[in-house]
Amino acid sequence: MTRLQLLGLTVAAALFATGSVxxxxxxxxxxxxIYTCNGCHGVPGYQNAYPRYPVPKIAGQNQQYIxxxxxxxxxxxxxxxxxxxxxxxxxxKDIEDIAxxxxxxxx
Numbered sequence: 001m002t003r004l005q006l007l008g009l010t011v012a013a014a015l016f017a018t019g020s021v022x023x024x025x026x027x028x029x030x031x032x033x034i035y036t037c038n039g040c041h042g043v044p045g046y047q048n049a050y051p052r053y054p055v056p057k058i059a060g061q062n063q064q065y066i067x068x069x070x071x072x073x074x075x076x077x078x079x080x081x082x083x084x085x086x087x088x089x090x091x092x093k094d095i096e097d098i099a100x101x102x103x104x105x106x107x
Contacts, residue, residue: 025100060107066099
């Protein structure tokens with residue numbers, strides 16, 4: 001095997017390993033953590049009181065989107081007051097678990 005082929009295999013293996021290191025989250029733990037989320041996101045046709053808009057459905061949403069959104073609320077990059085308060089109470093592990101569970105549900 002040439003050095004170039006060996007280098008290519010090594011790089012490919014490293015990229016594969018790095019891609020699979022991402023935590024999946026614990027769906028069982030996430031199921032327990034979403035009880036508060038259901039108060040708004042689990043009510044069909046629910047609308048926020050002020051400003052008035054439909055509350056988005058999060059069941060079946062993309063896992064990485066949920067993670068990014070919750071981190072955005074936690075950091076203050078997203079500014080919905082209720083979501084900021086909820087996200088600030090979550091650890092990174094909680095966020096991973098919630099995202100794993102919600103993304104496993106049917107839309």
